[in-house]
Amino acid sequence: MIFSFGDRELDLDRYELRVAGVAQPVERQVFDLLVTLIRHRDRVVLKDELLDTVWGSRFVSESALTSRVKTARQAIGDNGRDQRLIRTVHGRGYQFVGDVTELPKVPADPAVQARSVVSGDSVVSAESARPPAQQIRFCAATDGTRLAYATIGSGPPLVKAANWLSHLDYDWESPVWRHWLVELSQRFRLLRYDERGCGLSDWNIDRFAFQDWVEDLSTVVDAAGLDRFPLLGISQGGPVAIAYAVRHPERVSHLILLGTYAQGRRKRAATPEDQELTEARIDLVRLGWGRLDPAYRQVFVSRFLPEGTQEQWRDFDELQQRSTSPQNAWRFVNEFADIDVTALAPKVTCPTLILCGRREPDNLFDQSRLLATLIPGSRLVPLDTANHLLPAQDPAWPRFLTEVDQFLRDPERPQR
Incomplete structure (x- = not known):
């Protein structure tokens, strides 16, 4: 599965974030965070849910989540002021609000x-x-x-x-x-x-x-x-x-x-x-x-x-x-x-x-x-x-x- 939004693509099969077709380095928690937000873009994803999904049983502070959200915004060309793609719902969580197209996995050359x-x-x-x-x-x-x-x-x-x-x-x-x-x-x-x-x-x-x-x-x-x-x-x-x-x-x-x-x-x-x-x-x-x-x-x-x-x-x-x-x-x-x-x-x-x-x-x-x-x-x-x-x-x-x-x-x- 590939999530496409603007000139960005999030390729779940290749674990890759691409900008204008070029793969970009991205931390694993940032990638998982983006996947979770986009998959559940129909609603606000609560902070506790993000912590459980991305970090699992490892204990991390809320500041770690805030830091990764900031990095995720930078990776997809967003920021905390405009919030064109990731909206902050204060005291609750985050929601992906950009237009997303789901593309099937592209078959590889035989x-x-x-x-x-x-x-x-x-x-x-x-x-x-x-x-x-x-x-x-x-x-x-x-x-x-x-x-x-x-x-x-x-x-x-x-x-x-x-x-x-x-x-x-x-x-x-x-x-x-x-x-x-x-x-x-x-x-x-x-x-x-x-x-x-x-x-x-x-x-x-x-x-x-x-x-x-x-x-x-x-x-x-x-x-x-x-x-x-x-x-x-x-x-x-x-x-x-x-x-x-x-x-x-x-x-x-x-x-x-x-x-x-x-x-x-x-x-x-x-x-x-x-x-x-x-x-x-x-x-x-x-x-x-x-x-x-x-x-x-x-x-x-x-x-x-x-x-x-x-x-x-x-x-x-x-x-x-x-x-x-x-x-x-x-x-x-x-x-x-x-x-x-x-x-x-x-x-x-x-x-x-x-x-x-x-x-x-x-x-x-x-x-x-x-x-x-x-x-x-x-x-x-x-x-x-x-x-x-x-x-x-x-x-x-x-x-x-x-x-x-x-x-x-x-x-x-x-x-x-």
Whole structure:
């Protein structure tokens, strides 16, 4: 959907504000604010409603709303004196009073739909493009747990170590993962799988430990018939990838780590307060994950997408609920907290690329620095983001793709 008013267009699909056809930089809260006002332009949108819609469960003052309204007016050529487009209703809220035309989404050129194009800091049509057909198969782990895995795309192989909150079937629909499938399947024959307790793999299982995850990765690549391949580890999939690379150095040609860590929360807690906070977060998952009220899960969403939009938060929450059970969600985070690969990391022998957002919560960037210190010859690339999983609109997303492309072509040469 595109909202058109004057020479401005607000493109909801591309998350873009355009003036005379030229995209303009705009803060995410400002964009969400404009969308909310325009969608409900038939009435006054109350201040509390705007705060809830744009900022969700995060507490912000009314001055933050006033500031964003001022910025929104500047972005669309309005001001507080004339109020041609955004009218202030003192003591209550705001109303969009400009003439708006709703335009349907413009179909992309078929050639563009067939392949997403990365150019500079932008990704063209990655969200609208569809991945090629995937093939889902199943294999059995050593303890009999049924594991679902899928291959998609063509070209050289790339294996993605499982990280939780995946669902091989639903990932195609979810904006959280769809752009990953589009881009990676155009470059590689991508092998990915749902880890035990998640997605299409078995949920009702007894064994639920780090070593089981490493064994499951080995089971899947053997079932897929792969001999040697680059390995991608995201979040807690990173330690699993590290452990596998150390155990099977002859099979991993390159190691790519994104937003990951050497030590789980319990292992890296530096103070009693850090330890208490860790246990409180784990308990929150145990007590609140299955509730209808999404506020409990949004605490977790906010750690993954601190710079995400409200729509992205809703998409991520939908993925959370579809991917695993409340009991397994607690088992996951409880086990993640005890991960420690500080002794294994120095034994990695393959070329290694480490990427992490500079502003990730919980000092995760420090964990990437630690990994870069521990893994011989590894290279660390700071990404200009606070997001853990990179949305399609995040400028760090095309940077990630560019770095991966360069690394797999020439792992010794830094990307400029």
